[in-house]
Amino acid sequence: xELFYPVTPSHYLVLSAALFTLGVAxxxxxxxxxxxLMSLELMLNAVNLxxxxxxxxxxxxxxxxxxxxxxxxAAAEACVGLALVLAFYRMGESVDVDLLKTxxx
Amino acid sequence: MIExxxxxxxxxxxxxxxxxxxxxxxxxxxxxxxxxxxxxxxGLYALESAKFAAVLQILVYAGGIMVLxxxxxxxxxxxxxxLEPLKVRGSVMALVxxxxxxxxxxxxxxxxxxxxxxxxPLPAGDFGGITGVGEKLFxxxxxxxxxxxxxxxAAIVGALVLVKKKL
Numbered sequence: 001x002e003l004f005y006p007v008t009p010s011h012y013l014v015l016s017a018a019l020f021t022l023g024v025a026x027x028x029x030x031x032x033x034x035x036x037l038m039s040l041e042l043m044l045n046a047v048n049l050x051x052x053x054x055x056x057x058x059x060x061x062x063x064x065x066x067x068x069x070x071x072x073x074a075a076a077e078a079c080v081g082l083a084l085v086l087a088f089y090r091m092g093e094s095v096d097v098d099l100l101k102t103x104x105x
Numbered sequence: 106m107i108e109x110x111x112x113x114x115x116x117x118x119x120x121x122x123x124x125x126x127x128x129x130x131x132x133x134x135x136x137x138x139x140x141x142x143x144x145x146x147x148g149l150y151a152l153e154s155a156k157f158a159a160v161l162q163i164l165v166y167a168g169g170i171m172v173l174x175x176x177x178x179x180x181x182x183x184x185x186x187x188l189e190p191l192k193v194r195g196s197v198m199a200l201v202x203x204x205x206x207x208x209x210x211x212x213x214x215x216x217x218x219x220x221x222x223x224x225x226p227l228p229a230g231d232f233g234g235i236t237g238v239g240e241k242l243f244x245x246x247x248x249x250x251x252x253x254x255x256x257x258x259a260a261i262v263g264a265l266v267l268v269k270k271k272l
């Protein structure tokens with residue numbers, strides 16, 4: 001049995017799933033809003049890796065166009081998200097997610 | 106052989122730095138680790154001959170989004186007592202990672218010990234380069250592309266309104 005088989009798309013997909021999991025773990029368990037935002041970026045990038053992998057796997061370039069769209073939407077998300085964090089910080093001098101419960105019924 | 110070595114090296118860097126991102130108490134340390142993770146991801150894109158995506162990753166993510174994020178982290182400038190290690194729900198993190206290990210274990214073992222699906226042969230022409238992606242973008246995806254510029258404009262205006270002193 002060989003130690004390392006040649007790298008296939010499956011390797012990339014498993015890596016992408018692992019990266020996505022790290023993002024989910026961060027977004028669910030951290031309470032600092034900045035780290036939650038960064039975990040979201042991790043998840044978006046994991047999906048991008050999948051897109052690039054499928055694009056290479058099928059020899060069709062549309063996946064890479066979608067990567068461009070995802071990056072642009074991520075930029076918009078970071079822009080608005082950080083503005084929201086700033087507005088939240090001005091309200092309570094804190095970026096703790098647990099304090100974000102004004103909308104709780 | 107070189108490709109295999111590079112893949113495992115970049116994958117290890119990517120997952121290691123990803124773990125650093127979600128475990129640091131100081132958000133600046135997280136952000137710097139994330140920049141490193143994006144560099145590794147860019148290398149992985151290049152390995153898959155997605156040159157345009159690789160450059161995009163560095164230019165837009167590391168150079169744009171992360172700079173903005175570090176700028177805001179420094180602007181907010183949290184006091185050290187707001188960064189206690191207790192602010193992490195360790196049990197949730199452990200639970201998610203355990204569940205993932207359970208679900209990822211089988212595919213991971215399958216990939217490591219039996220190999221996996223194959224790639225299509227690399228098409229002729231500029232696969233993944235700026236010419237190839239550009240031709241696709243401005244022919245087939247012209248409308249989404251223009252809609253995207255509208256979204257970015259809306260995001261800029263939205264962000265400006267949100268950070269106004271008196272909302």
